[in-house]
Amino acid sequence: MKTITNKEAALLNLLSEKPKHAYEIEGDIKERDMRYWTEISMSSVYKLLNKLEAQGLLLSTVKLSKKNVAQKVYALTALGKKAFKDKLVLLLSTWEASRHPLDIGLASLWLLKNDEAIALLTKYGEHLERMLVCYAELEKYLREHQCPPGNIQLATRRLHMLGGEKKWLQEFIGELQVEKK
Secondary structure: OOOOOOOHHHHHHHHHOEEEEHHHHHHHHHHHHHOOOOOOOOHHHHHHHHHHHOOEEEEEEEEEEOOOEEEEEEOOOOOOHHHHHHHHHHHHHHHOOOOOHHHHHOHHHHHOOHHHHHHHHHHEEEEHHHHHHHHHHHHHHHOOOOOOHHHHHHHHHHHHHHHHHHHHHHHHHHHHHHHHH
């Protein structure tokens, strides 16, 4: 069996909770801010559902909603559960490099004057500070509402990552300031 993609895993994760129709999946994605931490987009949900069903990982049935509207409800098959569990094992045990747009800027930094680079990176640092505050508030909220540990760690991990990014940025700006003199 072919390994599923990260997008497919995000979708299978939602369906591992219970069978759902596409609109319900969209609601879960929006409610959980999944577009910030997954590659799944609104337009990809329907394509992924069709693809995963064609691969035998999902099974759909048509049911009538409370408003007498036909809805296609998707559920994981045994093969889908296995594929998702196999991917989960990989996700939780293997480091994967992430791509960050900042890297493009860093590779092109030589095009800017030192003062420009410092000013832009300082602005980037200010954005990091705002994100640190947001994720600290999110972590507090999740803990207060006794959310599952994995959900809390979505915020906690970001705090650690942003803290490391802030430390790196401060050191780099310091190097650029020394270079400037």
